[in-house]
Amino acid sequence: MSGRSHVTSHVLDATTGRPAAGVGVRLEASDAGTWRAVGAGTTDDDGRVGTLGPEQLPAGRYRVVFDTAAYFGDRPTFYAEVTIDFLIDDPAQHYHVPLLLSPFAYSTYRGS
Template identity: 65%
Template sequence: MTRSHVTSHVLDSTIGRPAEGVPLALDSLVDGEWMPVGTATTDADGRASELGPVALPAGIYRVTFDTAAYFSTTGTPSFYPEVSIVFTLAEESEHYHIPLLLSPFAYSTYRGS
């Protein structure tokens, strides 16, 4: 398995477990428009290791998590149907990990390692 330049890990804080089956999309901002880069779905450990290519140029990127799709599988309504995280990929030699801590009515994120 090849690891993407950008990866993610989603944890469902309401149950204290990884969030399996969350669809993600990675986009790049090019000339003011979002262009698709890659997609993935979190595995049984809540990880998305194959979200896009192994190398990306510096720029502005966005990861969008389809939280409505995930919560529909748990039978829990979700206030936020999606979560979009926009970030700057400044160092092409570094790996970028975007974790998401998720509940039906709140979320948080940080720069992971």
């Protein structure tokens, strides 16, 4: 994973059929029930954020938080933020958390 975050993401805007550029994304870790920031980034022109945090993370509970209200701006949306809470159970693996986004729905899955 040289030079690449242990956790990455890719955001696609389902309403435009294009990558969602400029989405703020935070990576947080749970420490005994308290969330602490691990890293942050903004999606590029291809909707990707590859510099979200460190190259290596220990096993544990994490979440990525997408600032969807800022991305949609003046367009009506139901979700001010999208939070995806997940577990890193194998620190040797890379974790990719894609988001397919629209103003009133979203979906995600574990990518590679």
